[in-house]
Amino acid sequence: MALTPSTMLPLGTTAPDFRLPDTDGRTVGLDDFAGAPALLVAFICNHCPYVKHVRGELAALASEYQKKGVAIVGINSNDAESYPDDSPAMMVREKAEVGYTFPYLYDDSQAVARSYQAACTPDFFLFDRDRKLVYRGQFDGSRPGNGVPVTGEDLRAALDAVLAGHPVAADQRPSMGCNIKWKPGR
DSSP: OOEEEOOOOOTTOBOOOOEEEBTTSOEEEGGGGTTOSEEEEEEOOSSOHHHHHHHHHHHHHHHHHHTTTOEEEEEEOSOTTTOGGGSHHHHHHHHHHHTOOSOEEEOTTOHHHHHHTOOEESEEEEEETTOBEEEEEOSOSOOTTSOOOOOOHHHHHHHHHHHHTOOOOSOOOOOEEEEOOOOTTO
């Protein structure tokens, strides 16, 4: 496991388009979230200890904020051939086990991860109603073994600001996690 920080895509970046298969077999794209006051794109996977550390609270946060109209999508861009725990079949199991209420998409080509400049799992990107990036970075200050409770406070503060029509704090810290498992030659 290589501890990797997020790249911190520039604020104001327009959400890159995507169209990917969900765990239930349908295809989901950026345009499916039109009209939502905010869109959270979370690059996650099944096997990363950093994702496992926050996944319960991420599921709770998602359920809470989806009720407020926030669109949320999880994307797994890991090479499933080299990391079979991240295969689409295992994603189905993970989604059910954790209780994710959002679409969990598989980025087999890894093109979507590249377009978002995603670097690690978890890596969070929050876009406002106009699909401009207003937050990127950590869920909160908790990491496996550091003793800080998992609350999602950084992401929650950003979500609350967007929903209230306020600017998101500029002091944003990179997410830290496992590097995305890129396919050979990419």
